Amino acid sequence: MYEQLIPCDHCGGRPTVGRSQRLVSFLPDPTYDYTQWGRLAGPPLIGDTLPRPPEAPKTEHLVCIYCADCGMQTPWEAVAPNERAAMDRVGELWNRRLNRPEAEITDLQRLVEREVGVPDIPAVLDLLSRTKGNWDEMGPVFAMLARRLIDATIVTFDGWPIEPVLQDAARYRKLVQLVKWIQIEGQRYAEFPRIYSPSENGELLFEDCLAVAIDSLPDRDRW
Known part of the structure; x- marks a missing residue:
């Protein structure tokens, strides 16, 4: 399902699968020192997959989808009894987060100040999709960027499909x-x-x- 995950709503980064574990019991054993595992009543940590010793309280394995660039994350899902089903659930949660921040004129100005080309087409489309108002000011800038992208596409059209x-x-x-x-x-x-x-x-x-x-x-x- 990696191919079906949308980019991060906050920064556009690539989502990936995160794994961790948490105590099954809500009443931890007072005789066991949790601090050595970073488990002092805190939330699960991404990458906390180190096996516990036999005398430690039992934990359950967890999975989530998160962005390694900005830390945006879905709630944790228990892996048992079906890991694939748990990953599908967090994948659906991730794809429902469509409230991306509105584009501003400064975002467009940063693109105008550099030489945009074919690799910048996704960035321009992302800004266009996040533009909700102020078309009188941002519309001409989008038109200029579109013309520059078309010219760049014509120049680099002779390439491998x-x-x-x-x-x-x-x-x-x-x-x-x-x-x-x-x-x-x-x-x-x-x-x-x-x-x-x-x-x-x-x-x-x-x-x-x-x-x-x-x-x-x-x-x-x-x-």
């Missing part, structure tokens, strides 16, 4: 998920799975035949 690259990358990631480690004469090797290719695909080009065979594999685990 992105769609085949993304499709091949998805096929590669699907294959990597199915790789197994094997030991041969004490050496470690990566073994790729055997992929069935129907005989009716024999007339296709080698690359197309390979792509059809990989696409027929089960979809990879999105988490």
Whole structure:
């Protein structure tokens, strides 16, 4: 589900999965020192996955979605009994946070002062989506940025199309998920799975035949 998570509402950073743990009992054992684990009645900490010793009170594993850039985070969800279901729930919570801050004229001015190009198109679209008023002042600036982006796109149009690259990358990631480690004469090797290719695909080009065979594999685990 990583591909379905929207960027951070606050800073536009990339969301990721956070893990932690917390006490199952709300009445901690007074004979046990929690301070050595950073568990002195505080909230769960991202990255707190160190196993507790056997004599420590029992904890439950947690999962959340957070932004590593600004710290925006969803509430914690217990992993048990289904980790995938818990991750799906926090993913849905993250995507419901659509209240991004309104764009200001200073944000546009910072873009105007530099040479904008094709990589800046997402930033301009993000500012456009967060503009709620003051179109008399910001509209001409957006028009100027749009013209500069169009000119930059025309200059750099002669390039490799992105769609085949993304499709091949998805096929590669699907294959990597199915790789197994094997030991041969004490050496470690990566073994790729055997992929069935129907005989009716024999007339296709080698690359197309390979792509059809990989696409027929089960979809990879999105988490």
